[in-house]
Amino acid sequence: MRAAVYGDWEYVLYVDKRVVDAAVSWILGFQTAEGKFVETEHYIHTPLDSRMSDQTPDSRVAMTAHVLIALNECAALVEGHTRNRVVEAILSGIKYLEAKLNMIADTHALAIAVWALHLGRSEQLQTALNHLMNQIRVNTDGLPYWSPTEIPSPPVKKENQRLFRGARLYTEGDSAAVEATSYALLAFLAQDGVSPITDNIVLWLLLQVVEGLASIFR
Incomplete structure (x- = not known):
């Protein structure tokens, strides 16, 4: 929604502020007193993906x-009372994530939480980054990545004394x-800037989009 509200193309695509305000207010309605956001009752009972559950x-x-x-x-797109509600919701949500930080077992959830904590300027950000590194x-x-399960490297094939990277298998x-x-890459770039670990993370991500025997192994 933020990308749609851009001055250079507002004469081509204009999003009324009332629409943005209503959408944000609707989202805020799903936050509990604890600070967490929950799915609708309908989704909980009939999720789009049977592996997903709001109960964990x-x-x-x-x-x-x-x-x-x-x-x-x-946050920058709303004003007045709605803006105040957004700020309060973010603070409450950050407190919820901080309270659950030591209990997050899923790597995928942890990585998303770390970036949210960074955006919310959490005092527990360094602790969260340490958990992520663990x-x-x-x-x-030798390339780093984060995943609940192991992701094997694409196969390497040798032809004419040269090594070629094969297609990545599903x-x-x-x-x-x-x-x-x-x-994780966003979090480490924001924290430390470009570094050897961020370079290697980018290399791992690039390997995930290789198609065919197109990449020379170096």
Whole structure:
């Protein structure tokens, strides 16, 4: 929504502030007194993906983190009472994530939560980054990534005395690994800037989009 509200193209695509205000207010209605955001009753009983459930602690953490990221993006688009509600919701959500930080077992949920904590300027950010580093995985190429399950490296094939990177094969959970690793990259870039670990994270992400024998192994 924030991308749609842009001065250079408001004569082509205009989003009324009342629409933004109503959308943000609707989202805020799903926050509990504890600070977490929950799914609608209908989704809880009939989820789009049977593997997803709002009944697990980590799913609530991931949901809350996603909403906090969105609210941080949209905060500048609302004014007055709604703006105050957004600020209060972000603070409450950050407190919820901080309270659950030591209990997050799912790497995917943790990575999203770390980025939300960064945007919310949490005092527990360094602790969250340490937790994230404790859940790091390293593939056979020595490249770091974050995933609930192991993601094997693409195969390497030798032809005419040269090594070629093969096509990446589908692996269960690879989309979650890409998302988690991307959020981890954002967090480390924001914290320390470009560094050897961020360079290697980017290399791992690039390997996930290689198609065919197109990449020379170096």
